[in-house]
Amino acid sequence: MDTSPFANGAAYVRGRYVPIAEASIPVTDWGFTRSDAVYDVVHVFKHGFFRLDDHLDRFIRSMAARRLKPPEDRAAIEAALHRCVALAGLADSYVAMVALRGRPRVAGSRRPADCDNHFIAYALPWIDVIPKDVQERGAHLWIASIPRVPDASVDPTVKNYQWSDLTSGLFEAHDHGFDTAILCDAQGFVTEGPGFNIFMVKDGQVLTPDRGSLQGITRKSVLELCADQGIEAKVAAIPRALIEDADEVFAATTAGGVMPVSRIGARILGNDRPGPISLALKQAYWQRHEEGWHRTPVRPLEQVAAE
Incomplete structure (x- = not known):
């Protein structure tokens, strides 16, 4: 102990x-x-x-x-x-x-x-912002009714503690029995969730929102992994109707990595299990960690204490 x-x-x-x-x-x-x-x-x-x-x-x-x-x-x-x-x-x-x-x-x-x-x-x-057992069966995401704060008011690329809209989305998600939420902007385009970026897969192509979102480091890593594996991926405008028709959805964040989704609102994805591209990217993400990808060793206490 x-x-x-x-x-x-x-x-x-x-x-x-x-x-x-x-x-x-x-x-x-x-x-x-x-x-x-x-x-x-x-x-x-x-x-x-x-x-x-x-x-x-x-x-x-x-x-x-x-x-x-x-x-x-x-x-x-x-x-x-x-x-x-x-x-x-x-x-x-x-x-x-x-x-x-x-x-x-x-x-x-x-x-x-x-x-x-x-x-x-x-x-x-x-x-893990989405618990590991939830990641295993695929998270259930609620699309919140409250819109994301406009980019012109609060720059989402500057990581901040303005979470009022995201927290309201979580209230809705939990009230409806879902694990977490994603928010759209006032024009109906997908933005992000509380503490994570969102991705969708349609016909083999990976998309992630071009607005209302932090330019996440894990998001960047996913786009790099897609390029490495020959998966077409791009940052694009994603209307709500498009993500509701997705083949797969997954979230990405420092606190959890690549986290598959199995339900988006009323829609059940992939037989209510994580999809193949989501799982492949999750596996690649952690495998690259094991290989030392972008790794900086933590300095020993005696070294940092002397600095």
Whole structure:
């Protein structure tokens, strides 16, 4: 039995490393009161980060887009991620990096420039946004009635905590006995789900939405795998009617990888089981992990402690 105080996870907060249960922010932080934060999540598989540079690139872009400048530079951010994982002693991990607006230095100020931005990192035991047993039988997805927030209002390519519409979609899905939801925009085009990108397969071609979606790192990986395997794939506008007529559907995210779907609304896909292309891509995704694809080894604790 692991008695380490970091056994349930480790966090970096305000320059200190603490057990995850002790990680906190002030209730007056705009990251909390206004959801004024950006974040990213990278996973660790068998002691190695997957596509760490891609996640750091996206995090840096997100911070720039929201004018967030914590004291830590890219090298310090990366070191904090390594040390959180090393402290927690996790072979497989969900690792988050967050930049928050902070509290105003001037009492009562409504100027973002008056806030001291700060950075948080933490590592937790592996998380699947769709549980593994659900992935095995294929997830049941509900198409929510509430539309996704417009791209012009909240840029979906900047990873953020604005989840009100996604959470409302989850309410609907769970109320109807489904596992999770996907949302369409106000024009009826498919966007994404809460924490994952969506893909569909029709007549052997793989499609993923061109709007309302994070440009996911796992999404990028799936498109690369399709190219490697000679599967036609493209980013395209997907009307709701098209995904409802799909041969296969699957979700993709850092926290779970390629996750097959067996039902979309009232439609049962592939005899209520994951489809062949979905399964082939899932197998290839994890096989490439085993081969060290885009792998960055987690630095040992003694190394990161000395940095």
